[in-house]
Amino acid sequence: MSASTPQTVLMASGARRSRTSHALVQNVGLVLVIGLLAACIIGYCVLFVVTQHRFPGGFELTSTLDNTMPLAFAALAQTLVVLTRGIDLSVGGVIDLTNAVAAQTLTGGPVATTLWTLAILLIGAACGLVNGVLVAVGRLQPILVTLATLSIYQGIAIRVLPQPGGAIPPGFTAVLANPNWPTSLLYIPVIGGLWAIFRRTRLGVAVFAIGNDAMAASSHGISVKRTVILAYTLGGLASACAGLFLAANATAGDATTGDTYTLTSIVAAVLGGVSLFGGRGSGLGALFGAFVTVMVVNILFFAHIDPLYQTFYEGLFLLAAVVSANMIGRAVRGRR
Amino acid sequence: MSGSAPGTILHRAIFNKEGRRIVYAFVAGIILFAIGEAVRPGFASLDGIRSILVVASFVGLVAAGQTFVILIGGIDLSVPWVLNAGAILMVVSSLGTNDRAIPALALTLGMGALVGACNGAGIALLGIPAVVMTLAMNGIMQGLTLGLSGGMTCTSCGAYAPPVVQAAVHLRALGVPVVLWIWLVVIIAVSFLLGMTRFGRATYTVGNNARASHLAGVNVAVVTIVLYALSGFFSAMAGIMLVGFGGQAALGMGEPYLFQSIAAVVIGGVYILGGRGHYLGSVAGAISLTVLVSVLLAFNMPDYGRSIIYGLVILALLLLYGREEDSA
Numbered sequence: 001m002s003a004s005t006p007q008t009v010l011m012a013s014g015a016r017r018s019r020t021s022h023a024l025v026q027n028v029g030l031v032l033v034i035g036l037l038a039a040c041i042i043g044y045c046v047l048f049v050v051t052q053h054r055f056p057g058g059f060e061l062t063s064t065l066d067n068t069m070p071l072a073f074a075a076l077a078q079t080l081v082v083l084t085r086g087i088d089l090s091v092g093g094v095i096d097l098t099n100a101v102a103a104q105t106l107t108g109g110p111v112a113t114t115l116w117t118l119a120i121l122l123i124g125a126a127c128g129l130v131n132g133v134l135v136a137v138g139r140l141q142p143i144l145v146t147l148a149t150l151s152i153y154q155g156i157a158i159r160v161l162p163q164p165g166g167a168i169p170p171g172f173t174a175v176l177a178n179p180n181w182p183t184s185l186l187y188i189p190v191i192g193g194l195w196a197i198f199r200r201t202r203l204g205v206a207v208f209a210i211g212n213d214a215m216a217a218s219s220h221g222i223s224v225k226r227t228v229i230l231a232y233t234l235g236g237l238a239s240a241c242a243g244l245f246l247a248a249n250a251t252a253g254d255a256t257t258g259d260t261y262t263l264t265s266i267v268a269a270v271l272g273g274v275s276l277f278g279g280r281g282s283g284l285g286a287l288f289g290a291f292v293t294v295m296v297v298n299i300l301f302f303a304h305i306d307p308l309y310q311t312f313y314e315g316l317f318l319l320a321a322v323v324s325a326n327m328i329g330r331a332v333r334g335r336r
Numbered sequence: 337m338s339g340s341a342p343g344t345i346l347h348r349a350i351f352n353k354e355g356r357r358i359v360y361a362f363v364a365g366i367i368l369f370a371i372g373e374a375v376r377p378g379f380a381s382l383d384g385i386r387s388i389l390v391v392a393s394f395v396g397l398v399a400a401g402q403t404f405v406i407l408i409g410g411i412d413l414s415v416p417w418v419l420n421a422g423a424i425l426m427v428v429s430s431l432g433t434n435d436r437a438i439p440a441l442a443l444t445l446g447m448g449a450l451v452g453a454c455n456g457a458g459i460a461l462l463g464i465p466a467v468v469m470t471l472a473m474n475g476i477m478q479g480l481t482l483g484l485s486g487g488m489t490c491t492s493c494g495a496y497a498p499p500v501v502q503a504a505v506h507l508r509a510l511g512v513p514v515v516l517w518i519w520l521v522v523i524i525a526v527s528f529l530l531g532m533t534r535f536g537r538a539t540y541t542v543g544n545n546a547r548a549s550h551l552a553g554v555n556v557a558v559v560t561i562v563l564y565a566l567s568g569f570f571s572a573m574a575g576i577m578l579v580g581f582g583g584q585a586a587l588g589m590g591e592p593y594l595f596q597s598i599a600a601v602v603i604g605g606v607y608i609l610g611g612r613g614h615y616l617g618s619v620a621g622a623i624s625l626t627v628l629v630s631v632l633l634a635f636n637m638p639d640y641g642r643s644i645i646y647g648l649v650i651l652a653l654l655l656l657y658g659r660e661e662d663s664a
Contacts, residue, residue, distance in 0.1 A: 087467070140654050141608045143411075147595060148650040155643030162640075263413075263471055276465045308487050312479020315472040322472075323462050 028329050029273015029281060033288040036271065036321065040295035047302040058182070065184035066177040066249050068294045070095070073242035074261040075268035075286035076191070077128075077235040082269055083211045084231045085278025086135060086142035091239050091265045093153030094127045095258025098243030100157040103166025103253020113172055121240045127153055128236020132229035150262065157255040164254035168247050176248035188287065195283035207231050211279030267314075268293045271321055292321075354612055357605025357657055361620030364603075364653070368627040376634045386513060390505065392626035393519040394581070397574040398597040399604075399618040400526050401452070401567030406601050407530070408543040408560060409610030410466035412567045414455060415597060417477035419590035422448050422575030424485055427495040427585050437498035444572050451477060452568020456561030481587075488587050501580040515577055522570075526615040539563060543610030600625055603653050 024031065048056045074091050081088040098120050105116040127149070134145045177183065198204045206227040209217035218224050242261065247253050266276075272289025274281025296317055300310055372379035398415055405412045422444045430440035451473065458469040485493050496502070504514045530536040538559050541549040550556045574593065579585050602608060603624060604617025628649055632642045 134651065134655075138655055144598075144602055144608060144654055145651070147598060148647040148654070151595070151647030151650070152644050155640040155645075155647065158640040158643070266467065266471065270465075270468050276467055306483060309479045309483040311475035312483060315475030315479065318468065318472040318475070319458065319464065322464055322468055326463055 025333055027282075028332050029275075029325065030285045030288075032325050032328060033272045033285050033292065037288050037292050037295070040292050040299065044295055044299050044302070047299060051302050051304070062179065062182045062184075064294060064298065065182050065188075066179070066245075068291050069177065069184050069187065070242040070246040070249065071261065071264055071268055071293060072188075072191070072287050072290040073238045073245060074258075074265035075272065075290045076195075076283050077238035077242065078265040078269045079272070079274050079281060079283050079286040080207070080231045080235040080238065081131075081142065082266075082274050082276060083207050083278060083281060084228050085211050085214070086228070086232075087266070087276070088131065088146050088232070088235055089143060089262050090127065090131060090146040090150040090153055091235075091242075092258045092260065092262035093150040093157070094124050094236055094239035095243040095246065095261050096157035096255050097127065097153045097160065097258075098124050098240040099247050099253045099257055100161035100255040102168065102244055102247040103161050103164075106168050106172055106247070107166070108169075110171060113169055117172075117244060120244060121237055124240020124243065125233050125237040128233040128239070129229065131236065132232030135232065136225040136228040154256075154259070157258075161253055161255045164252060164257075166247075166253040168251045168253070170251075173248045173251055176245055191287060192284055195287075199282070203227065203230055208279055213279075264293060267318055271318070273325065354605055354614065354617075358614060358617040358620055360657060361604050361617055361624055361653075365620060365624035365627050368624060368631050372627065372631045372634050375631065379630070379634055386516075388626055388630050389516055389623065390513050390581070391630075392623045393515050394574050394577055395593065395596045395600055395626060396519055396619050396622040397522065397570050397577065398593045399600040399622050400522055400615060401570035402597040402601045403526070403604075403606055403613065403615050403618045404539070404563040405466070405567050406598075406606050406608060407539050407610055407613060408546075408563060410459065410560070410564070411470065411598070412452075412455065412564065412571075413467065413470040413594060414451065414473040414477060414568070415571050415594045416588075416590035417474050417481055418448055418451050418568050418571040419575040419578070419593055420585075420587065421451075421477050421481045422572030423579045423585040423589060424481060424488075424493065425572075426501070426576050426579050427497055428485070428490070428492045430495070430498045430501075431492055432496040432498055434498050434500050437500050440498070441501075441576065444576055445569055448568040448570070448572025448575075449565045450568070452571075453561050453565040455568065456564030459564065460557040460560035488585075494584065496583050497576075497579040501576060502583060503580075505577060505580040515580070518577075523615065523619055530615060535559070535562070540611055543612070545611075596622075596625060599650055603650070605657070 045056060048054075048060070074095065077091050077094075078088055101120050101123060102116075105120070106113050108116075131142075131146055131149055134140055134149070135142050138145070173179070175183065199208075206217065206222045209220070209222055210224050210227055214224050217227075243258060246257055250257070268289040269281065269286045270276065270289070271292050272281065272285030272287070274286055274289075293314075296314060297310065300313055301307075305313060369380045369385070372384075378384060398419065402412055402415070425447055426440055426444045429443050430436040455466075455470050455473050458464045458473075459466050482488075484490075504518065507514050509517060530539060538549065538554045541552065541554055542556050542559050546556050571590075571593075575585075575590065578589060582589075600621035601613070601618045603621035604613065604619065606613025606617055628646065629642065632645055637645070
């Protein structure tokens with residue numbers, strides 16, 4: 001579909017284009033989302049000062065970050081899959097399931113909590129593995145597989161935790177989503193660093209390669225099946241992180257709390273410059289996209305928009321962002 | 337896509353891979369009916385079949401629109417709130433009276449078609465991916481519906497559907513509920529449109545290769561916009577039927593129809609990337625899915641079990657006949 005296969009980009013960047021302009025073209029989505037986030041933060045601060053007559057402080061920072069972390073992980077999960085030219089509708093189901101398991105099991109001391117946390121991460125990875133195997137080995141369309149597994153994971157989640165409840169230990173919350181101190185400021189650079197490493201691993205390169213052209217990647221010796229399975233598995237792991245952060249933030253569990261994340265993770269990834277046609281985008285962009293999504297909700301709140309109209313403005317914002325990103329992207333790429 | 341004399345249709349149904357999928361989906365429905373009858377005698381009685389088909393018709397109507405857009409490789413995620421907006425607009429504009437029923441019907445169906453056309457325009461003219469466009473539209477319609485109805489607190493929001501509309505779902509003509517006759521008309525009309533008209537051919541060619549059909553003189557943008565408008569139209573229509581069925585509108589009544597309509601279309605053998613499939617398959621898919629849910633209810637299956645088995649059955653059907661060619 002897109003005219004910028006790796007070959008054409010390579011040719012275009014040959015003699016005529018400088019390194020910086022090449023980097024800009026490659027990361028135009030990331031640059032745009034950072035600009036968007038900056039605009040959102042400025043808009044938020046202005047509105048906050050106007051309505052509250054003071055600057056946003058530590059509390060606002062902490063609560064915004066804590067609210068964003070689950071979506072950031074969900075968006076990361078979505079990005080890993082979308083990069084392989086797939087889509088993961090089961091993100092919400094995996095969050096439901098891991099959140100429910102967390103509520104049922106995270107009740108003991110630090111050792112038990114740590115072990116169960118690892119087990120929950122494995123559960124998420126296993127869910128992703130099932131998706132990946134069905135897509136790669138079962139040769140089924142990703143959207144259909146994850147539609148079916150969404151239903152399955154949601155069902156298991158409700159079986160595990162029929163009523164919302166559970167008591168997440170304060171220690172667990174203090175580590176992941178400390179209400180008094182922005183712990184998330186530590187996690188964001190870690191995610192960024194991990195993404196930078198992932199991007200340079202064999203797997204990371206393979207994910208981008210099959211997203212651009214699976215046949216070409218396969219003829220260059222990349223195992224498409226293995227890559228797809230690993231991408232979905234890592235996606236499941238990231239969704240499990242989202243479920244855990246959500247549990248820490250709410251200090252309880254709810255087997256339907258993740259449902260909305262299926263669609264908002266797509267929104268965040270798209271805002272972050274991840275192309276739904278695969279092969280283009282970055283986890284960092286998705287992370288910023290998640291922040292933009294949360295900031296827009298905050299802005300609507302402080303702009304005294306009737307909450308009933310909230311999704312109306314979110315929808316308009318998403319369309320405006322995608323259309324203008326398309327136009328800017330085309331303009332930047334068009335300067336050959 | 338050859339000429340469609342009745343003989344070739346039969347020929348296709350038996351020997352063609354696509355036709356076989358439609359047959360499989362119908363057979364799955366019949367087997368499920370038999371299982372239901374075995375578990376709870378009377379399940380497959382005339383009354384039982386009638387009531388299941390009425391429920392299936394709601395999914396089937398939404399699936400008509402979903403079939404149109406999936407045939408060109410798109411998808412319509414705006415179904416839930418277009419349907420919901422249609423249901424509420426129907427009761428609010430008719431205020432439960434028969435005199436206002438016809439303008440209210442026109443207004444509601446027009447609203448659905450217009451929203452759908454906006455989806456199509458965004459996709460075809462602005463180049464927005466279908467997932468993003470229809471997802472955003474779903475949010476826009478949700479916000480508008482909630483906001484304009486004040487969260488269903490407006491005085492006319494509690495109005496009942498006009499008696500004619502309720503009668504259309506509950507009354508019978510020749511022993512069959514009127515809504516099923518309506519569905520039959522839709523089935524014939526949609527099959528005719530897709531199978532025997534220029535527009536139908538254009539739909540399949542766009543689904544197979546949009547660029548080639550553009551070069552061959554097909555106006556891809558117009559086809560896309562019309563197909564999404566039809567999808568919005570059928571979502572609104574399902575909303576009208578649902579208020580007729582339940583009497584009143586409610587918030588969130590459209591939510592289950594998104595995944596059910598996609599599942600019905602896929603079970604019926606319509607290729608999710610476009611270009612292949614028939615509405616008859618989606619009809620079979622809608623019926624099989626509804627029978628499945630009813631059978632699980634007959635087993636007294638709790639909610640979570642239904643959710644799990646629902647997913648497993650879709651996976652099983654996909655593995656049976658939804659697999660891609662091995663390219664890697």
